[in-house]
Amino acid sequence: MATTIPARDAATPPPGPPKPVSTERLAWRSRLWRFDDKASPYAYIAPFFLVFAAFGLFPLIYTGWIALHRVEMTGLDQMEWVGWENFGKILHDSEFWTAVSNTFLIGVISTVPQLLVALGLAHLLNYKLRASTFFRTLILTPYATSVASAALVFALVFRADGGLLNWLLHFIGLGHTNWTNGHWTSKIAISVIVIWRWTGYNTLIYLAAMQAVPTDLYEAASLDGASRWQQFRKVTIPSLRPTILFTIVISTIGSMQLFGEPLLLEGGTLGQTGGNENQYETLSIYLYNYGWNLGHLGPAAAVAWAMLALLLIIAAINWLFSRFVRKSAA
């Protein structure tokens, strides 16, 4: 860079009155600086937005475009405008509504216990412990395993014939359950995988938030004679409220995207349709099956947009709810 500055100096006429030149130069420089001041931050964050535009925004819009066309897996170059027909198609498909209710049911029975357990674990980890780092790392290990391997291992656990769980149940005298076949049992099986994988992740988020709670609050509380449980309820939980809302939002998005676990629980064709009667078919599986197995990309794209719409609705409800909570707390 140093080379360019003398070069610019050399371009200006060397002789003559020095003062006007320097003001001109100063003005030019200050304008540059001002531009730098304003523009540089944008340049610094530009890489993210460029990547986002290419891999986030463009696919989003293009998916919307596809959703309005008839496009087959076998002929991507032939697009035929059909307007809202694809949306009508999926909205009139009972399988879509099965998938919606499955997604919500699995979402609830996986998110609620998962967040409660995470809250409890975080509270325990927040005590002064021996080898606390070890336990904190340990609790995150399920999150570090891949969905595929977790789902495959749990598939062995939940297998009807020769599965580990049925084998154990047999010992305590309980009957034979075909876990993947039942409407509730299959959803529970999938929720167990989700809970196993994500509890540690949420625990660490709660733990981080708990450590940010000022200790004088606890000191004051214990001076007032509050028990550990009362401290947890009256100090910890209220301080964690924004964090809890955050984890609820993240978990909702996560359960909306639930894909690997149901796909791999039984695998093969059954996985692609979410069980033989779609008993554990989630929206993502429905989308995948419509696009990749049946080969119709238009309705599949419409499902993607329907999922986005559902998420926005949930976000709106969440926002209203949190506003209500904040108001009633005030």
Add this chain to the structure above:
Amino acid sequence: MRITRTTGGHSRRAAAVATTVLTASALLLTGCSSDSDSSDSAKGSDASGPITLTVADFGQFGYKEAGLFAKYHQLHPDITVKEDVTADEKVYYPKLLQELNSGSGLADVQGIEVGRIKEVVDTKGDQFADLSKVINVDDWVSWKEKQATTSDGAVIGAGTDIGPMSLCYRPDLFKKAGLPTDREAVAQKIAGGWEDYLKLGEQYKAKAPAGTYFMDSASAMYNAVVSSNTEQYYDKDGKPIYKDSPSVKQGWSLAGEAAAKKLTQGLAQFSDPWVAALRKGSVATVACPAWMAGQISTNSGNAYKGKWDITRAPGSTAANWGGSFLSVPKGGKHVKEAGELVKWLTAPEQQAAVFKAIGVFPSNKGAYDLPEVQNAKLPYFNDAPIGKIYADEAKAIPEAVLGQKDGVIKDTISTQINNMEQRGTSPDDAWDAATKTIDKAIG
């Protein structure tokens, strides 16, 4: 910050610009990489120097088992063949379509299953090399190569195997249930067709050894029944007629009957429980296209060696279930060499070698008279003379009309038949569910 600005401004701005440019160019690079990949390479022109040919297939084609890739390398020291196997065809096929759409990731040779060939011929035919100039189409059983021929007469696939139908059964279980065990005697019992097969099943069930079932899966029987008809899911004009197709109706009602009489163990074929059932030996009969024998011997294992046998399929009509093709995508790097490889792999001697190795039956007529095929016996199946059983049948198989979505239709109906068997879904509900999914797939 304001104080240090004078010295740092330029370099910081430059850094920002550089970052932006780098990111942008990285995006451009990734966006274009697939194009430059396929266009850079001269197609099959550069034959000098060692090359590697890739063969992408699914399930069990048997080339590795028969040692054919190694042999080809010996014959052509410049060419190494690498196989990329996907276990499940239902996973393989969507991947193939995606690769054809994007033009990248294709192997030099791609396998295509018979349930998909019509769709590929109709919609992607122009993306495959015409093999009619490389192979001699008349060498194949008459209907096989027609299936892979486009409307302009290009042949985009060389037939690998076909699936002439037989019946695999367990003489030891038959004996315990008081049924005849001899091949010919069993064939006589079911010579009248699949209704006779169900009657035999009821006889078996009456005295069946505990924990055993007459058949593995009613959907397998359904597929066998439909396969023995020329008209299946589509008519000659390519119109889907599966709802009124006599063969579908017959297969469906027979499957419903088998489910209602509980003659089946109700297992989805090739699923883990199905494999486990074969390993435990709880199944007395399996509808047996030629390639199924390999599946049975692999999954049942040594414990049941010699306890299986093979006889003619019920009824007198010859049937074909399954079979695949090898094709050469035009987008490949070595189209010419790949064509030569396909020609060699599907020649009579090589098909006979694969038959000997894993029992999938040749589609090349020239192989039928070879001693390896004619005299072939399967020790695992009590030395059943499979060469003779299959070769006789193969010559009599009629040409079936194929449709674009045959694969999906077959899979969907099979799933619903499994529902009738496993969960007692009523035939009407099952049929409703099946037609809904199929109409969605076709529409």
